[in-house]
Amino acid sequence: MMKHVVIAAAAVLAAVPASAQVSLNSRALGMGGAYIGVARGQESLHLNPANLGLPNSPHWSAAIPQLAFGVQTIGVEPGDLWDLREYGEMEPAERDAFLAKIPASGTGGEIDVRAPIFSLQVGRFAVGAGYALVGEHTVNRSIVDLVLTGFEQSKLAQYNIDNTDGFRAAFFDIHAAYGRRIGPLALGATGHYYIPREMVRSAFVQQDVVTNTAGIPTDIEVTYQGVRAEGGSGFGVDVGAAMQPIPGLTLGVALDNAFNSLEWNEDLRLNTVTLNREDYESGDAETILSRYDESEQDYADAGADPQTRALAQQILEERGQGLPMTLRVGGAFALPTSTTVGVQYQSQLEDSPISGMWENQVSVGVQQKLPIITLRAGLATDMADANMLTGGLTLGPIQLGVARLTGAGERNGWVYTFALSGRSDTTMP
Secondary structure: OOOOHHHHHHHHOOOOOOOOOOOOOHHHHHOOOOOOOOOOHHHHHHHOHHHHHOOOOEOEEEEEEEEEEEEEEEOOOHHHHHHHHHHHHOOHHHHHHHHHHOOOOOEEEEEEEEEEEEEEEEOOEEEEEEEEEEEEEEEOHHHHHHHHHOOOHHHHHHOOOOOOEEEEEEEEEEEEEEEEEEOOEEEEEEEEEEEEEEEEEEEEEEEEEEEOOOOOEEEEEEEEEEEEEEOEEEEEEEEEEEEOOOOOEEEEEEEEEEEEOOEEOOOEEEEEEEEOHHHHHHOOHHHHHHHHHHOOEEOOOOOOOHHHHHHHHHHHHHOOOOOOOEEEEEEEEEOOOOEEEEEEEEEEOOOOOOOOOOOEEEEEEEEEEOOOOEEEEEEEEOOOOOEEEEEEEEEOOEEEEEEEEEEOOOEEEEEEEEEEEEEOOOEOO
16 A cells, blocks of 8 residues: 555555544544543553553553554545546546546645554553554646546646655554652653654656657656665654542643654665556556566666655655654543543644644544443644544444544545454552
8 A cells, every 4th residue: 555646646546645643542533632631551652651650540451453544635535546546447527527626736645554553551561562654745737637638739738747746654663651650640651662664755757758750749758756765773752741630630741752763774775667658548557566666776876867866865864853742731521421521732843754744733522431332522623724523432342433634725534543452440549
């Protein structure tokens, strides 16, 4: 999934990148992200390690597997881009309808995939491991038109490769946390060991007009390249504090990535694929992806064209920036009616290519426990022009969460989470 969005949106859509503010926890997403005061047990790993020290934390808890997937696009719906994988089989009317949805400035989006492989908490300790993938890409309308309808001589002056670049990063995260209560205050910390997989910068870097013997244009060839850094290492530390000043009320503050050293290796690899009339007409995405993968070679700065060199320079500048420091503060109040209300504010304090779409987020949410099911609902905003409406449920060990994203610039998106989890019926003093 998600080899490259350009190939994805332009001719080889294996999956479209687009993103949102993804919660690692299904319960948290169901409450719109307003979960810092609700998280207990293994959930504290991802929200506030200090909650491990609170008196009503379970004796043990575990979750496996977990998956959080967020995708957001511009103009078109995420499902439309998925259908584009079979663009070679689309009817002319279907292609025209798809093109009509793309804004004049082009389409694109972001993706955020978080997959905690497992999380386990025993007493005041918790451990876990997970995988993360973030990415974004833009594709201008002329490239999509070229791929869907093929080369048309009357549109020759319209074809261009501007605004067709993307980014992708993936890494594993092994982490452990401990929380302890000191008087009325609980303090906690989470340590991370990161295993970087890859960081990629990609773009259409060249456009060539093909002519016949009479000098008449008959085709447009466009070349797509990706420069990739692989492997590396890194460490990180999250810290937090929590307290329960009155029965039922939990307040908390956490600082993610208070220290962070995630860094990719500086050795670079290069992939290249050139698309032409045959590719546009066949719609064979798998063949194009195979050609792209098989083209891999060591990147050499000497002899590289300016566009490719610019991609490599971006990777070298970004490979050591790591994860952004993020502040999270909020609370929750549990009512006698088995209803819990939560609020949370989150702010990204540093710039980083490896981050969610929203720099700031304010969330409110509610959770209602019923005899055999727990229901959740929430609302979040970036305090500008983006909003997220969420819902979720717990049924036995099954945890589900879903969110609908809307924003300015014809943005649309969804977030989905799933997990199997369990915890002890008793809690620690």
